[in-house]
Amino acid sequence: MTTHFEAQLPACPHSGFGWMFFRQWLRNPFGIAALSPSSRHLARLMVNQLPASSRRVVELGGGTGVFTRALLQEGIAPQDLLVVELNPALHDLLSHRFPGVGVIHGDACELAALLASRHAGAPQSVDAIVSGLGLLSMSRATQRCILLAAFSVMSPEGCFIQFTYGPASPVSRELLAELGLAVRRGGIAWVNVPPATVYVYTRSRTRGIRAVRVPVTHRAPSYFARRRTAVPESRPPVSSSP
Ligand SMILES: C[S@@+](CC[C@H](N)C(=O)[O-])C[C@H]1O[C@@H](n2cnc3c(N)ncnc32)[C@H](O)[C@@H]1O
Numbered sequence: 355m356t357t358h359f360e361a362q363l364p365a366c367p368h369s370g371f372g373w374m375f376f377r378q379w380l381r382n383p384f385g386i387a388a389l390s391p392s393s394r395h396l397a398r399l400m401v402n403q404l405p406a407s408s409r410r411v412v413e414l415g416g417g418t419g420v421f422t423r424a425l426l427q428e429g430i431a432p433q434d435l436l437v438v439e440l441n442p443a444l445h446d447l448l449s450h451r452f453p454g455v456g457v458i459h460g461d462a463c464e465l466a467a468l469l470a471s472r473h474a475g476a477p478q479s480v481d482a483i484v485s486g487l488g489l490l491s492m493s494r495a496t497q498r499c500i501l502l503a504a505f506s507v508m509s510p511e512g513c514f515i516q517f518t519y520g521p522a523s524p525v526s527r528e529l530l531a532e533l534g535l536a537v538r539r540g541g542i543a544w545v546n547v548p549p550a551t552v553y554v555y556t557r558s559r560t561r562g563i564r565a566v567r568v569p570v571t572h573r574a575p576s577y578f579a580r581r582r583t584a585v586p587e588s589r590p591p592v593s594s595s596p
Pocket residue numbers: 385386387388390391392414415416417418419420421438439440441444460461462463485486487488
């Protein structure tokens with residue numbers, strides 16, 4: 355579902371952001387969890403896992419925007435996309451680079467509250483979550499927190515798309531069973547440093563995570579309720595050269 359929006363995007367925009375990403379990694383290697391941004395090949399493999407009718411998408415750990423860009427290219431409207439990024443410098447970069455997209459500075463664990471505070475659609479209205487988080491290096495408690503938050507805002511058919519550099523699913527079988535989740539492998543992106551595997555998590559048919567209702571106190575149209583219009587990406591005011 356590539357749209358005319360793709361034509362408006364620079365050919366290879368993420369390459370110039372590698373240096374900035376690396377600098378953030380030097381400051382906080384465990385938080386960033388990767389030396390360089392993901393490749394376009396991995397980004398494509400990630401967005402290929404979106405359910406066919408996906409409209410409302412959340413991205414966790416946007417980094418420099420490799421997946422953000424791929425999601426927009428895939429036809430997700432800017433106003434239907436929300437990106438959550440914890441690192442303040444990367445949050446600012448994303449905000450400048452994708453002015454039409456809702457970019458939130460915050461913790462993925464707080465996703466339900468973050469969406470509610472942005473009046474971002476009805477509860478459980480998210481079709482898919484694309485995660486760039488370094489889930490493998492997180493504790494089980496943090497993984498649990500993130501997955502509970504993620505599935506609390508997703509529709510019953512929603513899926514959580516995650517990549518990993520590890521040899522297996524970054525979420526253990528025990529935690530999957532505890533949360534009532536099923537997993538399938540989406541594929542391997544060999545053209546990535548290092549090669550990465552994509553996993554897709556869904557509610558298990560027999561015992562899924564129960565919906566958590568997030569109170570929405572304001573009646574408001576949301577990022578997720580507006581008409582689809584393409585907003586061009588703008589270049590950020592990066593002071594240092596890549
Ligand atoms: C491995 S990088 C991936 C960046 C980008 N998606 C990519 O693939 O190139 C992980 C990103 O997640 C962000 N991050 C880490 N923990 C987070 C959290 N709890 N909530 C939101 N973002 C987080 C980091 O700041 C970093 O930008």
